[in-house]
Amino acid sequence: MVGAVLMVLILCLQIFKMFRGFPSSYKGNKLPPGLRWSFPLIGHLYLFKGDPIGVFMKLSQTFGGMFLINFGPSTAAIILDPDFIDQAIKEDAIPSRPLKEMESQALIRGKRNPDGSLPGIAFSDGVIWREQRKFAFQQLVNLGFGQNSSIEEVIRSESEDMIRMLKVKSEDGAISYVFTPNDFIRHALNVVWHFVSGNESPISDELLLAAKDFMKSQSPGFLSTLQLYSPTLLRLTAALGQRNMLTSRRKVDEMINQQIADHKESFDPLHVRDFIDAYLLKIRETKNPESSFYQESGEVNMRNSMFDLFIAGLDTTATTLSWAMVYMMRWPQIQTKVQEEIDRVIGDVVPSLKHRALTPYVEATLLEIQRMACIVPWLPRATVEDVVIGPYAIPKNTHVLCIIKNVTHNPSIFPQPQQFKPERFLSADGTKFEKGDRVVTFGMGKRKCPGENMARMELYMFFVSIMQNFTIESVCDPEEIPLRGNLGLVDEPQPCEARIQTRCR
Ligand code: HEM
Numbered sequence: 269m270v271g272a273v274l275m276v277l278i279l280c281l282q283i284f285k286m287f288r289g290f291p292s293s294y295k296g297n298k299l300p301p302g303l304r305w306s307f308p309l310i311g312h313l314y315l316f317k318g319d320p321i322g323v324f325m326k327l328s329q330t331f332g333g334m335f336l337i338n339f340g341p342s343t344a345a346i347i348l349d350p351d352f353i354d355q356a357i358k359e360d361a362i363p364s365r366p367l368k369e370m371e372s373q374a375l376i377r378g379k380r381n382p383d384g385s386l387p388g389i390a391f392s393d394g395v396i397w398r399e400q401r402k403f404a405f406q407q408l409v410n411l412g413f414g415q416n417s418s419i420e421e422v423i424r425s426e427s428e429d430m431i432r433m434l435k436v437k438s439e440d441g442a443i444s445y446v447f448t449p450n451d452f453i454r455h456a457l458n459v460v461w462h463f464v465s466g467n468e469s470p471i472s473d474e475l476l477l478a479a480k481d482f483m484k485s486q487s488p489g490f491l492s493t494l495q496l497y498s499p500t501l502l503r504l505t506a507a508l509g510q511r512n513m514l515t516s517r518r519k520v521d522e523m524i525n526q527q528i529a530d531h532k533e534s535f536d537p538l539h540v541r542d543f544i545d546a547y548l549l550k551i552r553e554t555k556n557p558e559s560s561f562y563q564e565s566g567e568v569n570m571r572n573s574m575f576d577l578f579i580a581g582l583d584t585t586a587t588t589l590s591w592a593m594v595y596m597m598r599w600p601q602i603q604t605k606v607q608e609e610i611d612r613v614i615g616d617v618v619p620s621l622k623h624r625a626l627t628p629y630v631e632a633t634l635l636e637i638q639r640m641a642c643i644v645p646w647l648p649r650a651t652v653e654d655v656v657i658g659p660y661a662i663p664k665n666t667h668v669l670c671i672i673k674n675v676t677h678n679p680s681i682f683p684q685p686q687q688f689k690p691e692r693f694l695s696a697d698g699t700k701f702e703k704g705d706r707v708v709t710f711g712m713g714k715r716k717c718p719g720e721n722m723a724r725m726e727l728y729m730f731f732v733s734i735m736q737n738f739t740i741e742s743v744c745d746p747e748e749i750p751l752r753g754n755l756g757l758v759d760e761p762q763p764c765e766a767r768i769q770t771r772c773r
Contacts (some may be wrong), residue, residue, distance in 0.1 A: 279411070294654075295573050297634070299660060300331070301335050302331065302336030302337060303327070303338075311337065311342075312337040312338050313340050315528060321673055324348060333351070339366070342366070342367065342667050344668065345706060347671065350678055352544065353675060359656040360713060362651050364652050365648060366648050367647070368484055368499075369667075373386055374386055375503060376403075381560060386572070387571075388575060389401050389718070393652075399559065404577060405755040406465075407547075407741070408721065420465065422458070422462045423459055423616060426455040426730075427733040428618070430714070433630075435769055437768055444765045447740075447764055448590060449589070449760055449765050451584070453729065455586075457582045459581075459726055460472050460581035464574050464577060465531075465544055465732070466544070472523075477513045478520045491627060518687070520578070528567075531545060532548065538546060543577070545716075581723070584643060584644070588762050589730055591637055592731055592734075593734075593766065594751070595641075597749055598746050600742075601692060602688065607736075610627065610735055614732065618733075621725060623742045626701060629690060631694035632701050635690075635707055636693065636694045636732075639677075639682065640688055641761075644709065647715070649715070650665060650666060651664055670712075672711070677709050692704065695716065710723070736771075738768050740767075742767075743764070743767055750764075
């Protein structure tokens, strides 16, 4: 009898432990406050099915600029306060990626480095991350995304292709058309693919489909988010035949492997054509077995770095462009001003990057598009040791989400943040573009996006070409255009009906 009572008591205690909230201190330091009750296994992940940023904003009214939630089985510190974000990132207190997410990524990537870190750039850590990131960054500069860009030609040819495609869609000005990031993905992908593989012909439909499939597997939704943080669930859903990150990654890998095999056959160390050639040369030159470029380890890191550049570079630029279309429809008077500047400065000439310095209003509009859209609204990071941020302690290995959207949409930094105002980034007399340091949409600190230059070039060329050739009009009342996105890997606009009018100039 006593034994049975004891069993029931222990069971109740276990259940209570599973549901209870967070302790208030850690090693004598205050922990951030947090939600009181949580579900076993899924924690507070149910918050992710609606508008997580809106939910975080609401929670911050109760808990302040930093609080804890349970991200599935692991605890996460959510940081909204811009000063705390600055402190966390600038002091390099959270250089790593979330541990649970890395476990899922380890499955997706299939192999770890000898030091236990993941291969590639976006999810690697420590020395290997520094080596891989530095190398990719150098190649982005060497192969044409630095100051004197040779890749401009590739972007220009993609812009022309995009315009041809939109012309077909605008043939009957009365037809309404639904813009989605899909309209731009092929062009963004061609630019990255050219950088990685040197391939001048457009990517195959097969690769495009595989990449889109991978992006779709991370689409908004409770199950996708949960799989990102639960390797077991990821494995289980793949075994049950459900398409997910694991299965769709395999298809992209096949194409990457094919490219590497082709490059090995035609490799000439004196003529480095692209990222793969540069990487093969680096592997050949590396004699230090500790290096992440050494032999087999180098091959694994090469495949994963390619994958990271490829995936990070495709949805981001395409989604920003589709937000650009939404904002131009929502604020047509700004679209008119953009077109006036393009007509005055560029005229009928094919746009080029040298026009950037001469078109401050276009540059200010592009920055405002990025601020408003903030398509990657948070930075997923983790602590590698105990740290103190603001008044709170954050223990080692804690998942941290820095909500940068609360920087780009903070009224104390950008007054009336929901208003689209390119003038924020212009000098008082409106003649000079003034870059806003707090538009942190490419991230911050040492993990800041290495593709920023490439993305800015693409955005300028693609956006100017569209505005030069078309007027994009909303089919419904512009005031009714939804400005809230669907958050998956990036925050996508909701499909929006448009009328594409060819401009007569
Ligand atoms: C509008 C376009 C883009 C936006 C808004 C964007 C934004 C971001 C953000 C917010 C991060 C996370 C930074 C952090 O954790 O602090 C990131 C990382 C990254 N981005 Fe981008 N990105 C864009 C385009 C690109 C392009 C074109 C490429 C490649 C050619 C690229 C490659 C990467 C890589 C490899 C990382 C991982 C960096 C690391 O972990 O060290 N991105 N990006």
